[in-house]
Amino acid sequence: MAEPTDANDTDQRLRLLIERVERLEEEKKGTADDIRDVYAEAKAVGYDAKIMRQIVRLRKMKPDDRREMEAILDTYKSALGLG
């Protein structure tokens, strides 16, 4: 059997890096599917998935940031007559 050349080593290193990315991408897709399943389950028992996504987003924010955003949102709503 021939010794691997430098080019082969490099190809192999690239292949391994690409395959690691691919495995991680698969994992990320699996988790995204799990998230979709939780929302589907929530919907099945009567919750509104769109509102839940908003709640997840709001809970991720710092309270000060959230309050500021809500204040600005109220200002814009008033400006546009969304009473």
Next chain:
Amino acid sequence: MAEPTDANDTDQRLRLLIERVERLEEEKKGTADDIRDVYAEAKAVGYDAKIMRQIVRLRKMKPDDRREMEAILDTYKSALGLG
């Protein structure tokens, strides 16, 4: 201790669903960070991360779809003088 009311049960169910989503979102973010790390590692040993992302995308496609996309891309490139 008071019995939980129906409203409390419902609130608790909503909270658990939201918390499951939040854990999964954390997990997804962790995986995305891992992917970024692999690209950083690849870059550190001399690979071009942008090209690697293209390779990952191309490897995900069915060969027929990939060849079709490449043919159309060539057509558009010719049309726009990207020899």
